[in-house]
Amino acid sequence: MRRSGDHRYRSAGRVRLAAVLALSMLAVLLLNACSNNESSVFHTGSEETALDNVSRVPWDYRIVESTVGDLIGSDMTISPDNELMPNDENYATGDKVWALQYMDAELTTDANERSNVQLSAWSTIKTFKTQADAKNDMANLKVPVTTEVDLVGVYKTQYKDQTRNFAVLELPSGNRIKQPIDDKRYTELEKKKKVSVQLEEIHDFADYDSAYAKFRGWAG
Structure with a gap:
């Protein structure tokens, strides 16, 4: 009876060992599959190609006559867009200034090298006391x-x-x-x-x- 019990114990042990080994091999295979597919899950080829064909470029400048609005600490607002700008020239509320505004563009080029342009809104980057000063600065840009x-x-x-x-x-x-x-x-x-x-x-x-x-x- 003792020998028969030992035999059953050894057989059960071998079955458990085989099961553990099989599960281990399955886990390794699953990990390898996840590793191999990681780039396709998070980064598709089409996304990378699209990113390569998109660039942001400077598009245009313009000069706009504006009026100083509220003074907020060392900053000021200027109309007509109520933008907040540094008050480097110590302007007072109601002063007339000349604003240099900037526009950029997102340029997308397709496989046939045709371009599609998406323009940004105008944004003020600098103010001047005179229109002549603003024009001189823009001439360099x-x-x-x-x-x-x-x-x-x-x-x-x-x-x-x-x-x-x-x-x-x-x-x-x-x-x-x-x-x-x-x-x-x-x-x-x-x-x-x-x-x-x-x-x-x-x-x-x-x-x-x-x-x-x-x-x-x-x-x-």
Whole structure:
């Protein structure tokens, strides 16, 4: 009887050991599967591609005549948007000031290198006592440039009896734009690879080396 009981005990022990080993192997396999799938769960390829095609660029500046409103400590509010700004010039309520405002843009480029632009609201970044001072400051941020750019090509579209011509340019920023052109310019550009244009470089006031070039016309 004792031997039979020992035999049953050893058999049960082997069964329990096999079960433990099987559960351990299953746990290892599950952990490996989770590890291998971690990037696909938290970071999909499409999300990474989309992020690579989105950039924020400086878009424009303007000068707006404003009025000083409430004084709050060392700050002030200015109309018409009631923005809070540092009162570095010790303005008084009711004083007229010239506000330099800034707009940036979220630029999305698709697989065909076509751009979609989402503009921000205007925000005031600095105030001046005179319009001349404001214009002098803005002149350093909006810089006209005449240069050569790559001409991707020209093409025609036709709808009923109307024909329209377009030129596709690649700007120094890398994005491509299309511009309507007349028949004469179409003939001039048809076989060219480079073309002279007028651009306006919009520099970021917080990082001057960051700039975006905007097409402003044909040179020559």
